[in-house]
Amino acid sequence: MSVALTKRSLVELAVERMRERILQGDWQVGQRLPTEPELAQALGISRNTVREAMRVLAFSGLVEIRQGDGSYLRAVQDPLLAVQAMSRCTPEQARETRHILETEAIGLAALRRTDADLKALREALEGSAGHFHGDIDAYVTCDLVFHQRLVDAAHNPALSELYRYFSGVVAAALQHNMTTVPRCQSTFDLHGEILDAIEQRDAERAKRLSRTLIES
Structure with missing residues (x-):
């Protein structure tokens, strides 16, 4: 020893x-x-x-x-120190950070997305759709892929990397919400609406829907 x-x-x-x-x-x-x-x-x-x-x-x-x-x-x-700091944030602090980071990135994604981005987003959304009313861990894993691809569609490496570090906090929030609040199909449907807004390059609508999803 x-x-x-x-x-x-x-x-x-x-x-x-x-x-x-x-x-x-x-x-x-x-x-x-x-x-x-x-x-x-x-x-x-x-x-x-x-x-x-x-x-x-x-x-x-x-x-x-x-x-x-x-x-x-x-x-x-050291990125690990940043991840550890993020893990200590409160649910309210996590929501604030998501509004600043994720919502703004989604607005940029609506303006900058490519056809390849849309294809990857559709595939990710299809992957999570079958798990929303099923296994929580499987859904959270798939949903994080979708959200990361949303941010990646902004084509800003710094935002993508920041969100990658922050995804652990997002996962914890999803786990908490799905075990304490009844699952509502309309909440999941917001993901598809965000994707539609991005496809139509409607940045303001995409950001508005993102805020609604974060608060749901």
Whole structure:
């Protein structure tokens, strides 16, 4: 047990040191990081510990590991911390954030969507339709795909990435609503109406329907 704890503490120490170097600006986003042997020597730890630390950093979104090509710095701020902060927000704070993020993205999607976006949205909506009155977990999974594709149709990578991090909060809200409030077909039908508004490039209607859906 003590060996496992020691190994874990060494990995945590390595992660902390690498995060410090990232925050200090030792490496730039997109830059290839030093090799495992180089990092091991610089940090005074074993290659195995470096390898485990890199996996932790990759999981948190700071580092991208490319097989056969090394590791690259993906972000300076730790996305995992943002996700943890989002998970602590209240239901009201979650609604406010959805109004700001999702509704505005859907308005842009109505103006920028492509035929490929519409096809992907229809497929996602068909996938969730069969689960609305059935298994909650299956429905939430499918519904998140639909909502992510709505945001993706705005063709703004920053919005898409933000919503991807925020989707855990959306999932929790959906789970809560579907277990505490009777399921209403008209609520699900709003998804189709939003899609229709996007197809017709009616941004204001799409945003209005999105607000109604968030509040339902």
